[in-house]
Amino acid sequence: MNIRHYFAGLCLLSPLLAWSQQANVNLDYNPQKNTENLIPFSAPLNSPDVRDDRTVTFRLRAPAAKEVRLAGVAILTALGANQPVSFQKGEDGIWSLTVGPLRPDMYAYHLNVDGVQMADPNNTCAAFTAMPPYSQLVVHGDGPAYYDARNVPHGNVTRHVYHSEVTQGERELYVYTPPGYDRAKTYPVLYLVGGSGELPSNWIYDGRANFILDNLLAEGKTVPMLIVIPNNQVVHRNHPRHTELTFEIFEAEMRKHVIPLVEREYSVRRNPKGRALSGLSMGGRHTMFVGFNSLDLFASFGVLSAGDVDAEKSLAKFLNDPKVNDKIDYLFLGQGTGEAEGRMGARCVALHEALSKHKITHEYYVGGRGAHDWATWRHLLYYRFLPNLWRKN
Secondary structure (H helix, E strand, C coil): CEECCHHHHHCCCCCCCCCCCCCCCCCCCCCCCCCCCCCCCCCCCCCCEECCCCCEEEEEECCCCCCEEEECHHHHHHHCCCCCEECEECCCCEEEEEECCCCCEEEEEEEEECCEEECCCCCCCECCCCCCCCEEEEECCCCCCCCCCCCCCCCEEEEEEEEECCCCEEEEEEEEECCCCCCCCCECEEEEECCCCCCCCHHHHCCCHHHHHHHHHHCCCCCCCEEEEECCCCCCCCCCCHHHHHHHHHHHHHHHHHHHHHHHHCCECCCHHHEEEEEECHHHHHHHHHHCCCCCCCCEEEEECCCCCCHHHHCHHHHCCCCHHHHCCEEEEEEEHHHCCCHHHHHHHHHHHHHHHCCCCCEEEEECCCCCCHHHHHHHHHHHHHHHCCCCC
């Protein structure tokens, strides 16, 4: 199934037309700006309401509620808050909270109503994920951001459904082909995977990987490539043996199904120098423990917000391979500024230190204003990883 302009469901609107908030007409950068004072379809209120000064008002009609709070790692990081932020209740039973100004970006958030976590029932920008649902806040700048749909040539995103003998069921993966994809040519392939709570579509809806690559290509900052987004959920995330089982199963899925499907259906390079593996958080660990173990398949890697404090032991074979630098074309390790000092950041630092100790060539980068969230992973993709991928060969 070909999916052109895949983000109709992300409620991005046109800058040239004064559509109301969350009207879901066009793809644009300011979907939650209230221009006509019309509420989203089937919602009782406008929420969130984003103003040009980048302040945001959230609203919830809940007259019987005793407490309403704003929560979520991404939004709290942006606010510099270390705990959920309380709403105020009006006499009309409407709870409201105004925050900001916030930097232009996309922020995942949820509401906590009397101890119950929920998505914002007024916001049509909802996330589809492997976790309980949450909502997206889109704080617009003066124009489209690097992750927005711009008036540039766009690639296509295709969803493939296939049967897996590894997991004994039907599975899916998404394939981005660049603008002007030509089967007479061969393209390198980036296999891009998600984290513990992500589905393949999250790299499209939350990560905006296809728009990011569209924009980089239009800017002449990267090379044409395919992005393949498989499902790296291969065993229940809360299974007591998840860590023990997941890497072997995912490697089998890649070798037996994912790579063969892609190389059967698309005109791509079929050697390690033409394949890259990257992922965020849990996907970064899949990149380490599957990718680094599969140098016969991959020669480029992107480890995003991941690592291992025991890397010297867990990656001993890779770290002590005397020919490893000859086998790797590009190894990127990155994390967000807001996570670098915490537990997640320590894993990434430990991996960086182990790679450096063993003189394995790599790029280590800390940047952006996000923490362990999509603001970081979009930033890493656009500003560092994709522009440097396959620049040497």
